[in-house]
Amino acid sequence: MINKALTTLGSYFIFLKQVFRKPENVRLYLKQFIVEADKLVFSSVLIVAVISLFIGGVLVIQTASNLENPFIDKMYVGYMVRESLILEFCSTMIALILAGKVGSNIASELGSMRITEQIDAMEMMGINSAGFLVRPKILAATILNPLLMMLSFLLGLAGAWLVVKLTGIIRIASFVEGITYCYNGFYIFYSAFKMSLFSFIISSVSAFCGYYAHGGSLGVGRKSTHAIVASSILILLFDLIVTQLMLY
């Protein structure tokens, strides 16, 4: 089993080397980058927005209901919502959601191309298929997904604010004071960095799974599942490592 894991790891790095080889035609790669940015990042805006709005609202209710001690200022509700959103939700939770949405999309797309010989056709033309098909996906996700993290953060706060406004669970002034209290700009960088790293993991691992798919449509389905499971586990593992390294 260890042998198999090491072989897979080695194959993954060889695959990455192939992905980042010198492009045959930079202009076509840039064009593909824009296509992938639309497909992988901008098409995820709606789901990220909806989830963030609702989670922000839920967080404020849960935090307020757990802070009933009269000696604790209610502004801490806003503070805790902000910290929860920026430290964990907007990067890790959104990345886990994207692992399902984007990861399965990448793995099944490349897997289908593999079993219908489209990748072979590209290789036979002398095109680095891994470079052309995978590199724009990795770059688009890694560079642009931190924008989704920022959007998620802002909409999470907006959702929380809306719930406070509609339910009156705490005073609006306390909430606003809380979300501006002890602001640490480094947390934004930390969260954006995590999102970037997780996006690299999602796109590269899913592409690796899909690119080497075999065994017909069942094989593609299996590889899509592997992609989601492997990406999710790696996201959690690297969340722990990065948090230890950057925050402690």
Next chain:
Amino acid sequence: MIEVKHLYKSFEDKDVLIDINAVFDTGKCNMIIGKSGSGKTVLLKNLIGLLSPDKGDIIYEGNSLINMSGKNKKLLHRNIGILFQGSALYDFTTVLGNVMFPLDFFSDLSYNEKLARARFCLDRVNIKDSDNKYPSELSGGMQKRVGIARAIALNPKFLFCDEPNSGLDPYTSILIDQLIEEITKEMNITTVINTHDMNSMLEHGDNIYFVKGGTIAWHGDKRSILSSDNAALKEFVCANALARNIIEGQEK
């Protein structure tokens, strides 16, 4: 011209190709025929470099594929057009995009020149008014034609066709075969067709290699295939009722 010299290929313990020797001539429809599982697809994959042989050599116009550097292999690949069994058209782009794809990557032509070349190739295979359709919107026969148009876009010296008639009705099969033969003669290229379609062999087989059990069991052309005494070839050919009737008529 492509020469195959003493080619061997095995997978684990199974010998799939055993001492294959063949010469595929320029300007001819060269065919590799045989039953399913005889090793003809493995032979084709070795020829185009998707598989590496265990032993032996493949020589493209005097240059050994086995000893070729990675850079030269890439250059060779630009001179190879391939029609895959399932057409292998790119789902992410249109008919025109598929034919433009190799031109976009490898030609220095201006956009208008590339467009003109792609339109010429599509016209040559009788695809009209379908520039903006996606592969999923095309019939099997149209997909094959677009596959041929893409394969010839860069003016290749070698054309490989893996079972070009599979999944097509007899009439469309004849049209595709005719098209491949016309293009072979017009462009004077080396065409290698992997097939078990009897009509293709009898109509267009200028140079036929019959593969059985991983070896070349017979070599000849369309004129000699029905009169051969080779028992294995006879068994293969007689599986087709029309060919069987012709052979039985000859024997009477």
